[in-house]
Amino acid sequence: MKEFVLKNLYSFLGDQKAQLRIITFHDILSEDYQKFYDLIFYLKTKWNIISPNEFKKIINREKSKIDEKNVLISFDDAYKSQKIVTEKYLDPLNIKALFFIVSDFVKLNSKDEAHEFIRKNFFKFKNKNLKLNSQTKNMNIEDIKSLIQNGHTIGGHTKTHSQLSKIDDEKNLYQEIVASKDYLENNLENYKIEDFAYTFGDFESINKKSLKLILKNFNYLYTGLRGNNYKINSKIIRRDAINLKENFKVISAYINGYTDFMYKNKLEELEKW
Numbered sequence: 001m002k003e004f005v006l007k008n009l010y011s012f013l014g015d016q017k018a019q020l021r022i023i024t025f026h027d028i029l030s031e032d033y034q035k036f037y038d039l040i041f042y043l044k045t046k047w048n049i050i051s052p053n054e055f056k057k058i059i060n061r062e063k064s065k066i067d068e069k070n071v072l073i074s075f076d077d078a079y080k081s082q083k084i085v086t087e088k089y090l091d092p093l094n095i096k097a098l099f100f101i102v103s104d105f106v107k108l109n110s111k112d113e114a115h116e117f118i119r120k121n122f123f124k125f126k127n128k129n130l131k132l133n134s135q136t137k138n139m140n141i142e143d144i145k146s147l148i149q150n151g152h153t154i155g156g157h158t159k160t161h162s163q164l165s166k167i168d169d170e171k172n173l174y175q176e177i178v179a180s181k182d183y184l185e186n187n188l189e190n191y192k193i194e195d196f197a198y199t200f201g202d203f204e205s206i207n208k209k210s211l212k213l214i215l216k217n218f219n220y221l222y223t224g225l226r227g228n229n230y231k232i233n234s235k236i237i238r239r240d241a242i243n244l245k246e247n248f249k250v251i252s253a254y255i256n257g258y259t260d261f262m263y264k265n266k267l268e269e270l271e272k273w
């Protein structure tokens with residue numbers, strides 16, 4: 001009974017206004033491919049999956065009439081599995097996604113180096129002994145070129161995945177935000193990057209100084225704070241991190257906006273900076 005009431009309340013709340021959302025994936029292990037596909041299939045049926053370009057048209061008010069529920073797919077960090085699921089599931093459906101790249105990560109040439117890099121840089125709380133799946137590895141520059149060729153969009157996600165709010169040194173901050181972008185652009189045949197997702201994505205991982213440097217060098221700043229991007233008055237973009245290990249009902253609650261209220265104040269604070 002309780003579940004029935006909640007479900008109806010949720011669908012009522014969720015249908016109140018148009019949705020413009022972004023979902024974010026990290027590494028996707030082969031045991032979760034089916035779940036990834038099921039989620040894409042659900043979105044393809046119930047939502048309108050949009051491209052990065054369509055997303056920006058709506059954000060920039062170049063397109064005013066939109067479908068009820070719109071979602072863009074994004075991937076963080078540049079894991080090899082992201083290219084695999086894109087070729088396997090997204091390309092056949094002509095779905096275009098947005099990939100945020102850690103520029104030092106895509107320079108690595110072996111799985112051991114990739115695992116060492118992940119252990120050292122990808123988690124807030126370091127764990128030298130963290131056991132990583134043997135499938136886990138990085139994309140390289142050639143992989144990224146192929147994504148671009150297939151119509152996908154590339155964005156920056158720092159040089160080494162460091163937490164920007166903890167960097168005091170100006171030169172380091174420049175390396176992580178600007179030099180990292182320059183490296184990618186130069187190695188991707190002068191591809192123009194205008195999107196940047198800051199690492200870890202929570203409120204504590206960014207500060208005024210880094211936010212300003214990002215908005216000076218990129219057109220859009222992507223967070224990990226959940227929310228609806230429809231009719232926002234800034235270039236600070238809300239995103240929903242998706243963990244495929246989570247129950248489908250939980251994932252559905254996120255993308256229908258039921259937890260957005262928890263992030264509202266933090267987003268308003270960032271917009272004031």
Ligand SMILES: [Zn+2]
Nearest residue numbers: 076077199200
């Ligand atoms: Zn990341």
